[in-house]
Amino acid sequence: MTRRAIPAYAAALAALALLTLLAFAVGRFPLTLGDLAALAANKLFGAGYAVPPTAETVVMQVRGPRILAALLVGAALAASGTAYQGMFRNPLVSPDILGVSAGAALGAVLGIFFSQSALVIQLGAFAGGLAAVAVVYTVGASVRRHDPILALILAGIVIGTLLGSVIALLKYLADPYNQLPAITFWLLGSLASVAPRDLAFAAPFALAGLVPLALLRWRMNLLSLADDEARALGVPVARLRVAVVCAATLMTAAAVAISGIIGWIGLLIPHAARLIIGPEFSRLLPLSMVLGAAFLLAVDTLSRTIAPIEVPPGVLTALIGTPFFLWLFATARRAWQ
């Protein structure tokens, strides 16, 4: 197994490292490579090179946090997507299947509707995401006569639609000159306004979600079996499922709270990773995260550099991601299921 995995990991990590370096070097604010090198030397080795203060602000407060946020959000969305696709035994599942994005969107839209500050909007998005999944899970778990997985997905779809219609109502009632554009921009998703404090907010939750997935990586494979088979092997299916839902929800809600809604990654990056390395969860999860991080970083770097105004990443993810995915789909030799 390792012989096959190592080249894939090495290539993905190398691509990620290269992309990260490139992302630091490009941007709308003109920075010389000298400034960047001097700043890196100052920060990493305590050297005392003179760097223009604005250049330092750009790197430490604006560009750097944004790069880290792209990595964090990309990895978090890909990890939740991977966990959900395994757990639901369904390749069409994405992290928002249980309503986390719809709940987060409603939380944020409410914040904008009531003219709250950026921080309140962010907290509203996070809380909304968690609350929506809690409701969906409660509803799904209380229907005992049906297949639990199906009940959960159905509850997610129904409540997601309900939340969507509340959002539509708020958009309709919002002031068309001021609030409506703000709502539209939030729903489009963007990392344009990421500040260090957003990272400090999202990173702990994302990590808190990742740890259980990493610890449960072996058992995750057993979730892809039918429930009674898994139970026969001694897996506490119901408890495991709760743990996975909690972990994935924490990660996605934290990501969405700082980035708005960015689609595609959580659905298709896990497939890409599976095409490369196969479905075994302990190998799949890290590769999926690396690919997700690299992909969103690439997209976000483009979205902040190709024009003076931002190109919504949600537009670019599909424009760039689809050809890449189709190519992988056509050329990969391994079964991805």
Added chain:
Amino acid sequence: MPGRGFSILIAVVLLVPAAFAQAPREMLDAAGRYVVVPAKVERVYAAGAPAGILVFAINPDKLLGWTRAMRADETPFFPDKYARLPELGRLTGRGDTANVEVLLRARPDLVVDVGATAPVFASLADRVQQQTRLPYLLLDGRFEAIPETLRALGRAMGDEAAAQRLADYCERAIAEVAARVAQVPPERRPRAYYGRGPQGLQTALGGSINAQVMEFLGARNVAGSVRGGLAQASLEQVLAWDPEVIFTNDPNFYREVWGDARWGAIAAVRARRVHLSPHLPFGWFDFPPGANRIIGLYWAGQILYPALFRDDLRSKTAEFYRLFYHQEPSAAQLDALLGEVGVLPR
């Protein structure tokens, strides 16, 4: 043919007295549509906020209602009975909230929309007019067109004198401001950024209706190289633009910009030249895109060119509010509008 002669006779008999009394008139609106306006217009439905403001300014007793009910912080700026006018919804093709039946129940003599006159809005006006059999005037909402729009509306409403007074005021203000701005050589015009949204990162592109005040004042809109409406900007791009003046309409952004290290590197923030536009009862800088922005010209002009705009903003504001909103603001209201905190009484 005798029948023809007879019908001509009938027509003459019918039309001659009508010509002496006030007859329905055919008016050409700004979209090039001929609209038959009744002789007496007593009840006007405004299809959007900009139209409502103009109708209200010309003759408040003829306005049937606002597009949305006045909020608690807006009502003190109007005489009581006008603040309590009902909410009738908007009907402008941009997120309509009006119901055609509500429109009919209000029994207007005339429907007016003021805004863009592109074919899509003309066809909307035609559709509503056919559906309701109500005359629907579509008038030009562009900044420079406000005086002419006021006059046309005055003619339609039969309030020529009041409309003329307002049009003259706007014309004088626009000409006066334009003349002052013309004195400023291009290199002395500040680079300005308009930050909207809670993070101040949604901006108005060149030529957008939201940046009109700024661009009319000759400020160099840093985002003006891209033409369009509203767009998302990134902080790094704003740092690269390094605007000398920042306008915003968002109190949350205005509160937070001062303590944010990222914004602190921008010239406008260092020079404390970030300005929150007054927004009561209608915005001074951006929304709604109507005559309410005329007073904003003086406010923003003073920010951009303090040496050229030495007007007493208090008396200017009092005059504008008296003319357009039919009530002079109290001293406390003026303090709140013009104070550094801008819009505190919320």
